[in-house]
Amino acid sequence: MGNYRIAVLPGDGIGKEVTSGAVEVLKAVGIRFGHEFTFEYGLIGGAAIDEAGTPLPEETLRLCRESDAVLLGAVGGPKWDDNPPHLRPEKGLLAIRKQLDLYANLRPVVCYDSLVSASPLKPDLVQDVDFVIVRELTGGIYFGQPSGRVVENGEEKAVDTLLYKKEEIERIVRMAFILARGRKKKVTSVDKANVLSSSRLWREVAEEVAKQFPDVTLEHMLVDNAAMQLIRAPKQFDVIVTENMFGDILSDEASMLSGSLGMLPSASLSASGPSLYEPVHGSAPDIAGMNKANPIAAILSAAMMLRLSFGLTAEAEAVEHAVRQALDQGLRTADLAPSGGRIVSTNEMVEEIKTAV
Amino acid sequence: MGNYRIAVLPGDGIGKEVTSGAVEVLKAVGIRFGHEFTFEYGLIGGAAIDEAGTPLPEETLRLCRESDAVLLGAVGGPKWDDNPPHLRPEKGLLAIRKQLDLYANLRPVVCYDSLVSASPLKPDLVQDVDFVIVRELTGGIYFGQPSGRVVENGEEKAVDTLLYKKEEIERIVRMAFILARGRKKKVTSVDKANVLSSSRLWREVAEEVAKQFPDVTLEHMLVDNAAMQLIRAPKQFDVIVTENMFGDILSDEASMLSGSLGMLPSASLSASGPSLYEPVHGSAPDIAGMNKANPIAAILSAAMMLRLSFGLTAEAEAVEHAVRQALDQGLRTADLAPSGGRIVSTNEMVEEIKTAV
Numbered sequence A, B: 001m002g003n004y005r006i007a008v009l010p011g012d013g014i015g016k017e018v019t020s021g022a023v024e025v026l027k028a029v030g031i032r033f034g035h036e037f038t039f040e041y042g043l044i045g046g047a048a049i050d051e052a053g054t055p056l057p058e059e060t061l062r063l064c065r066e067s068d069a070v071l072l073g074a075v076g077g078p079k080w081d082d083n084p085p086h087l088r089p090e091k092g093l094l095a096i097r098k099q100l101d102l103y104a105n106l107r108p109v110v111c112y113d114s115l116v117s118a119s120p121l122k123p124d125l126v127q128d129v130d131f132v133i134v135r136e137l138t139g140g141i142y143f144g145q146p147s148g149r150v151v152e153n154g155e156e157k158a159v160d161t162l163l164y165k166k167e168e169i170e171r172i173v174r175m176a177f178i179l180a181r182g183r184k185k186k187v188t189s190v191d192k193a194n195v196l197s198s199s200r201l202w203r204e205v206a207e208e209v210a211k212q213f214p215d216v217t218l219e220h221m222l223v224d225n226a227a228m229q230l231i232r233a234p235k236q237f238d239v240i241v242t243e244n245m246f247g248d249i250l251s252d253e254a255s256m257l258s259g260s261l262g263m264l265p266s267a268s269l270s271a272s273g274p275s276l277y278e279p280v281h282g283s284a285p286d287i288a289g290m291n292k293a294n295p296i297a298a299i300l301s302a303a304m305m306l307r308l309s310f311g312l313t314a315e316a317e318a319v320e321h322a323v324r325q326a327l328d329q330g331l332r333t334a335d336l337a338p339s340g341g342r343i344v345s346t347n348e349m350v351e352e353i354k355t356a357v
Ligand SMILES: CC(C)[C@H](C(=O)O)[C@@H](O)C(=O)O
Pocket: A090, A093, A094, A248, B194, B195, B224
């Protein structure tokens, strides 16, 4: 019986609908297992720009720091697309990652049996796919300085900086090894060591960390090859660890193995404070407010919160089981239509899952 | 009736076998159409390190500059993996790109009818796929300075620099528009403008260039989304233009649409001198010298040379037709086995194609 304070940041577009679905499921978990979850709401992204003039208000940060975990929806939308860089919704996301020290982004990729046919890949390739991408989230080219525009000798240029400190690499690679220990004991470290200095450091550090995990196998893979292997033979992977930008690209690609981006949860673990949980998908402005969005990625993110922030394993499993059951019963949000079944709304999917918890 | 000087740089591993196949096919074209092709050989990559102590000898560069076009195999292999960075085979590849100003890397992705079932994707998704990736090849994070290791306040760091000048972006985007004009008139510019300064400049320049091509549609796509769309709905693409690293990742991913990396040719067009043609695949040390490699990527690269460097359209079509015919007749190198047919050696495939030219 625990008390848990959860900061909820719905953000923009379908972020609102899917976090509200996840909150309902958490409430059902609270009732069934006798926990008290309190939910406090904060602004982020476009919603925060509109109401507070900045994509990540101080108040939101304070709320998060005082909470046990953060549940985030999604940010962004055409309304803010022409804003200057510092007033763009995504800046809120990047800032909260940095401010809360959310260095380890865990993106599990699982293909549910009943969704095998929703994937663009051949069924035998995706059946039983089960790996996790561990993406470094607070370093690399996302945050390196200098980054900006320069005019030199009348020439216009733009520059970004990919920078990694040894210890930033160490902690994320270590996280990957720890996860692999509880899984199939294989880490694939993805880099571009034949071109990038930062990747050569990455590879060296990965080798060093590996020495402390003799029971886990380490392999290195170049990022271009990894982009290919993810669709050629995805079952070869257990834990993939990589830097920020490569992780961004590879995890969106990998989402297609599970049938839809609407299925993928993520956890962003903090080095020092509360961790954050969010669906991998974006704010999908085209379907926002239409009660069509797939709430499963947000709901599975809440399950990750139960397991990783609160240590509530049985509770997390109950949620995951309820999701599997809803899918097995043939319920499908629109994004999952290619796999047959009955098309339902966001609300209907949430209702079904929370009842089954 | 023309005279053409071709510099052939076989490089390492299967590079030797596949360039030799392409040369045979070019000789057959010469006989059939009455052209004189002369072939002069140069060292690059590991072979050059072994024989000349450097991955790109001056002599090779001179040979290329005096030629009308360059045919390259592949570089690299485990033998040189532990060499210091400046003595690695890939350095030869990067150096020749920079030295010959090969700024525009064209990677056509076509799914041949008889290979539809060789792709890991569902047949209806890849059937009739036909697009080209235009990758910037001499800028970006591959060449930006500073790039290296630093120790600051006892902290070890590594840095790479992603730099683009406005004019570098202009010329590659323009190339994409010119190609789109002769195709389905759609350009997809891929960037990460929500995070990178260089991508925001890229997007601005793309918009500017687009004004000169009112008959061509321009769309922007974020790189993470592009990695997903390439497998979700690849037929939406006509011409994809992107910076060096994104192009590296996306083109290897896209190779899976055509069934095998062994099918993909490329052209690297120079701003000032001879252009270079090479298969997208690597040196595949595991099957080198075994007469098993797929020579088609190299042969189709030679066809691109005929068309783009020599303006020999009918000749290029004859080669492409011969390739299609060999595949339709059921000939398959080992990499294409999943699509049925009869497994043949490199030599048998070359023989069949050159006879059909
Ligand atoms: C919105 C964007 C800044 C973000 C990223 O690139 O990290 C998103 O794509 C993600 O993966 O969470």
